[in-house]
Amino acid sequence: MLSTSTTESTSRYENLDQMSVRELLININNEDKTVPYAVEKAIPQIEALVEQIVIRMKQGGRLFYIGAGTSGRLGVVDASECPPTYGVPFDLVIGLMAGGDQAIRRAVENAEDDPEQAWIDLKEYEIDELDSLVGIAASGRTPYVIGGLQKARESGILTGCIVCNTGSAVAAAAEYPVEIVVGPEFVTGSTRMKSGTAQKLALNMISTSVMIQLGRVKGNKMVDMQMTNYKLVQRAIRMVREELPHLTSEEAQALLEAHGSVRNAVEAGRKS
Structure with a gap:
């Protein structure tokens, strides 16, 4: 199944190692141009997820992201930027990744393959029914994310996801899946590229629209930002x-x- 998924399908380009730097840059850019159109198709799914997150956060709930590798790092980055940008508490949006904080800089072997660990990590924050959980996994197959979403959903917690394949196990585990299919990567299977860009765009949309809905923007200004420099x-x-x-x-x-x-x-x- 892994070999036939869209994120693992063969690049549209051959002989990358024989291309000039200019050819590489142009072709990568041409592939990147397709990503916003893939995200656009998923706007109804993103809208449904954001509306549910806002309902819970207005009642005091928090937003959690879980993921592994690039997907996990993107969630951590998005969560870490909410406090300085919008002046919210550091524990309002929380990013967790397989392998813990040390995996942000260096991969932790087999961390993403444990389907029980995400729920263990989430329970340390006493996650409950007012909270929302978004699993991020380009492949849609990451056991860490699947297990976390399944346990959260069983516990009555709102679950969503961002994946880049259709019909994935991660999407099946989430109540509000967001599927952004960007097609083959320029380097076959390198999901930090188009898939990562798509996930970053979706996370921008989710957290920004949530914060606006929570009243953290006035007009078009971030009036609660932290003045740290x-x-x-x-x-x-x-x-x-x-x-x-x-x-x-x-x-x-x-x-x-x-x-x-x-x-x-x-x-x-x-x-x-």
């Missing part, structure tokens, strides 16, 4: 001054320092 402080000052144009940059910065976020600074400035 010079660039972000300057961005925050500009946002405050756009809302309160009578303020100088120094006055806007003083409000930000006193109130901790663009949202709070603007509200305080309007009251003063």
Whole structure:
């Protein structure tokens, strides 16, 4: 079954080792151009999943991602970027991967082949019925992800997934599957390429739309972002001054320092 899945099918290109650098780059780019169209076809599935996640998170639930390899790393990255971007607690969106944090940098042998470990990892966070779990697996066959989704679903937890094959075991284990079929990879079976790009795009859509629905964006601005460096402080000052144009940059910065976020600074400035 593995050899006949779309993600394992033979590349459309032959003799990659004989191509020039320019030919390689052009052909990789041509393949990458097809990914957003594959994601577009999955928007109804993504919509259904996001709507259910939002319902639970508005009641205090959390969002978990589980995966292995590239898929797991993408979930960890997406989760880790939510607190600085939207000012949410670090335990609101949680990314877990087979092999633990050490596997982010270096693969842990056979970690993804244990169907019991994901549920063990999730139970450490006391996951419950208000939470949502999204399994990420390009192949749709990863035992770590399948086992985690099955146990979560049995426990009444909302389950979704992002896969790049149709009819997969991961999709069967999830209540709200998202299937994004991008076709053969440029390098046969290298799912960190188009499949990884598709998963990253889907994760962007999921977490961003969830955060907007939770009120973490005003207009088109991330008004709760953490001001952790010079660039972000300057961005925050500009946002405050756009809302309160009578303020100088120094006055806007003083409000930000006193109130901790663009949202709070603007509200305080309007009251003063």
